[in-house]
Amino acid sequence: MIDINKEIAGLQWDKEPKGLYEPIAYTLSAGGKRLRPQLALIAAEIVMNGGLLNGDALENTLPAALALEVFHNFTLLHDDIMDKAPVRRGRPTVHVQWNDNTAILSGDQMLIEAYKLLSDVPADKLPQVLKWFNEMATGICEGQQYDVDFEHASQVTIEDYMMMIEKKTSLLLAYAMKIGGYIAGGTPAQLEALYQYGLHIGLAFQIQDDILDVYGNPETFGKTIGGDICSNKKTYLLLSAMEHADPESKAELLQWLLVSDRDAEKIAAVTAIYTRLGVRELSESVMEEHTAQALAQLDKLPQNGATERLRVLAEQLVTRKS
Amino acid sequence: MIDINKEIAGLQWDKEPKGLYEPIAYTLSAGGKRLRPQLALIAAEIVMNGGLLNGDALENTLPAALALEVFHNFTLLHDDIMDKAPVRRGRPTVHVQWNDNTAILSGDQMLIEAYKLLSDVPADKLPQVLKWFNEMATGICEGQQYDVDFEHASQVTIEDYMMMIEKKTSLLLAYAMKIGGYIAGGTPAQLEALYQYGLHIGLAFQIQDDILDVYGNPETFGKTIGGDICSNKKTYLLLSAMEHADPESKAELLQWLLVSDRDAEKIAAVTAIYTRLGVRELSESVMEEHTAQALAQLDKLPQNGATERLRVLAEQLVTRKS
Secondary structure: OOOHHHHHHOOOOOOOOHHHHHHHHHHHOOOOOOHHHHHHHHHHHHHOOOOOOOHHHHHHHHHHHHHHHHHHHHHHHHHHHHOOOOEEOOEEOHHHHOOHHHHHHHHHHHHHHHHHHHOOOOOOOHHHHHHHHHHHHHHHHHHHHHHHHHHHOOOOOHHHHHHHHHHHHHHHHHHHHHHHHHHOOOOHHHHHHHHHHHHHHHHHHHHHHHHHHHHOOHHHHOOOOOHHHHOOOOOHHHHHHHHHOOHHHHHHHHHHHOOOOOHHHHHHHHHHHHHHHOHHHHHHHHHHHHHHHHHHHHOOOOOOHHHHHHHHHHHHHHHOOO | OOOHHHHHHOOOOOOOOHHHHHHHHHHHOOOOOOHHHHHHHHHHHHHOOOOOOOHHHHHHHHHHHHHHHHHHHHHHHHHHHHOOOOEEOOEEOHHHHOOHHHHHHHHHHHHHHHHHHHOOOOOOOHHHHHHHHHHHHHHHHHHHHHHHHHHHOOOOOHHHHHHHHHHHHHHHHHHHHHHHHHHOOOOHHHHHHHHHHHHHHHHHHHHHHHHHHHHOOHHHHOOOOOHHHHOOOOOHHHHHHHHHOOHHHHHHHHHHHOOOOOHHHHHHHHHHHHHHHOHHHHHHHHHHHHHHHHHHHHOOOOOOHHHHHHHHHHHHHHHOOO
16 A cells, blocks of 8 residues: 655655755645545556556556646645745745745746656656646646636636636546556546546535535634635636526625625625525535536446545545535 | 747647737747757757658657757746846846736746647657656756855855856756757767767856856947946856955955946956956856867767757857857
8 A cells, every 4th residue: 555645755855956945845745635646546546456456557656646746736836926825734835935936946846846757657658648747737727827817807607617627626636547547557438437537526626615615614614714705706606696696686796796894794795695596505516416427437447445435535525524 | 951930930829828828929939049959950960960861850859859949938937037037038028028927827837838849759769858858957947046046155166156057058958969869869979979069068158158248249249248247146257256366356356246336337347357367268268168078079979961060059159249
């Protein structure tokens, strides 16, 4: 059994120049769920049918799994500069702890480090893995750009939003599954099922995130409830409300979007509008639909302990509180 | 004959989201010498002995040649943010024309685009090319970090400086030669000669740059003479002067480093110290030595029109005025 945290901790950053490598060590040691490398390894285990057929295949998947985690952390590092985020995983962000220039350059090096890890993918699999990895990375940059664009756009549809979160969040999960399965020798049909599982689980995860921001339990959520409402973030809930509101509710909602000095009152009022319009149930049903679509993919795969872990993961998602 | 400018212009950036791709098109359309892809193609031509033996090899080298140019432009884009540079190739830099966030994200995408181009390297050559490309990219980020560190360091030796410019400037030229030659089927001895040519020509180029900043002809240099002196930049000339100065000259030089409000006077005084210490001749001899070492590599390679172009390039370098 591969311990991802141990593997991440085993990457060597104690080298010169320290100004380049210390922020990378700092970022990667901050923890996180390590979801993406886990998904890549689980996907490999599934197509190996529990690891019984080919012991090397799991080892072979490790460099790509680590590359996905390093890449993910690179995106967080640069996103935090762009968002001027002060804190990440309970610690000052790199651009705060050091400065913007350090965060830019160390982030660049992290992206290169991801490709270095990728270069250890078995040679016969490398051309395809590199192409998929590049598609994934491109989609994520596009998703980040759309996210920025949507902040200032007057017209954003639910369709636009789903396209954006698919790129920004889901693609990395989907490609983690597909790349992991491919290196372990999965068939094209298996790879497609793995990819679709990742895609739908990512969409469900993001919509659940939007729901929890409004309806989460303050004691278990971890973040402040209503943060998205205060910042007028175009979430699945806000866009659904705008799309389904009667003229009066829409006018009321638009008026609250202009308010920026009465947070508690704004959160209560907007939440009331959402509840009245049935936006919570609507969002939950879409989230559950994507979870169901993810679960349906599992039936197309070999049934073993690893497949079962994906089933549990999807079910935990629907009932998670934070 | 491959026309690099045409190939660069042929890359498609007319896609969504425009906020991500327009800055890339803007950066790549600004021209520049296209030196790195030219070197990769010339290296390929040399080992193919004039292109007579294998016509496909030159075509096969093109994706890597373009990847090197896109990578080089990515480094300029991010360096310009870090240096707060307002102008590049006669046009506003991306972070000025758009903003810092756009320059960060579009730069990231350019780095990914370089790897996309690289993924078209013939599959049997890809693992090695990817490893070398990653080594080169890592070296350049390290060089940039050392450059930043040296700005604030009290003790920088000539040895430190040579190490820094080798990473920041020479590696890209050296790996362009080696990668181009490798894809075209060069022998290990040829690849080593190509690599060393690129390395030494890069060092000579950078030292010549430092010399021209002080002793260049204002009418042909293009930039203001003495810019490095005004900003106390630790160039080959300044570091040589510090290393070779008698105590009195050193004290005089150190005093001028503290002056920031009398540019013309400072340039004249520091230049006079350099001239008195023989720093110009010293720098020129080191530059000529590296040029000679580059030229010596050419004797180890097949002699053809492409080899001759490298000879001319090296000789032009020693006598260039801008």
